[in-house]
Amino acid sequence: MPEAVIDIQRNKFMTDGMEFRMGKVFKYGKDVDTDQIIASQYLLYPTIDEMKVHTFESLDSEFIKNVAPGDYIVADENFGCGSSREQAPAVLKALGIKAVLAKSFARIFYRNSINLGVPVIVCSDIYDHVNTGDEIELNMDEGYVMLNGVKYNCTKVPPYMKEILDQGGLLASLEKI
């Protein structure tokens, strides 16, 4: 899978030889709102880097201590509901979250994530089988995720959104105009 190799290299996951590290999972429930992803009191900080250390502060104080680039978020329904704050997907991106896999996403969060180049994958199958700390690997193009050698199907990103993701987000397309 040459594309996966490139992706992994970009995230500096190349380990010894051809062994790749998979990403570990942080699992959350349904209706995780964007206030929980990044609280209001940090939104007017001048930079995303100043905000990102407060990610999931009210939901899970362990998250920021344990998160590493290449990790995944797995969630139940309606992930990212509430406020339109783009800081929510932006802090996840800044922390190197590789993708968010949820049973469903709230509309604005979904759109913001695609625009920023954060893969948001609709995936119902894996939720009941995965726990925080498990390691998974996502194959976005083929539409599946691997956990303990078992393949779970997930929805492929629609072509229109995939195009935006592939060019690195919406701003990249703006530069072409």
Next chain:
Amino acid sequence: MGMTIAEKIIARAAGVEEAHAGNIYVVELDHLMSNDGTTHLTIDMYNKLKNKKIYDKSKLVWIMDHNVPCDSPKTAASQKKMRDFAREHGITFHEGDGICHELMIEKYVNPKELIFGADSHTCSYGELGAFGTGVGCTDYLYAMVTGKSWVLAPKTLRFNFTGALNKGVTARDLILTIIGRISANGANYKAMEFAGPGMKNLTMSDRICICNLCVEAGAKTALMEVDDIAKAYLKEHGREAADGFVSDPDAEFEKVYDIDLSEIVPVVAKPHFVDNVSPVEEVGEVAVNEAFLGSCNNGRIEDLRLGASIIKGKKVAEGVRFLVSPASRDIYDQAMSEGIIETFMEAGAIVVNPNCSVCWGSCQGVIGEGEVLISTGTRNFKGRAGDKNSFVYLGSAATVTASAIAGKIVRA
């Protein structure tokens, strides 16, 4: 095939004869609203563009409302960036005039328009027959530079109202009840359209309240027909009383709900979800530390009048902070001329300037660990109003004011 109001507005904005749910359209935007919640990030991205240009600055309205007055040096830096950019580029700019959605409705929104706002409650413009929807700052920047964006035409949930709300029941009780019924993602990616003979019994303030909160069910937008009540509002606010769109008789609705307004009772949404709704009488004994009357949802003159009528001659309970924030400068002026501000002050309330205040939990009146807020704000998410271990209940202006007097959640 017939079209819904949402489909008709998208067709107009896309310059096509017909638009239908499920298809993506490239549309031209009529207004682009942004506030201090994200504008500093929009500007940072704009400054990095190779080809910097604003498609049509007359479409932009920038409103400083979230942390007003400023709460910290960090916020001051971000707000200065917004203020300076607006001045430099001649962008319409408000600061201290009120909450963005209230100002948009009072001054800018017209029927049939398609409006992007970098704020989730941009769905507030439906009572004027306009399709408002919330976007992030990257989408906003793209539209600011190109004048265009793409939208997925939404399916529509139609709500037919009959009858009238009983005395003591408000539009806020109605929309909270609806959200409780369809759930926090019951309208995700969808439009919510309100119609029926009961509409004539709802004031413009009621209608704004209903449309504003629809995003709490996940809605992309909320829409209503532009009737004589809406046209009178437009005229009073110095705009043309233009016609809006009406859904065709053969338009396709995903689901139709029939709601008898007389069956609605006063409710609250309990922590930490807006769809966690129950009648006020069933919440049990809940002592409150703070009460808030304000926000884009419920800070209009009608809400202030209702609160004032309940608290006149009474006092805020000892140990309770009662914050009152009119949603705009015009509303504040009106409340002063009617003696409403005086009534609240005499009762011991803290009357603050028009702004988002504790509804978004970043400046005024944030609550501490374990504290309880009863609020007319938009959300009761965990940590929304301050400490991550605090509790927000959402209720009407009547319930909030009565609770401020009683020191616990009670029905007015």
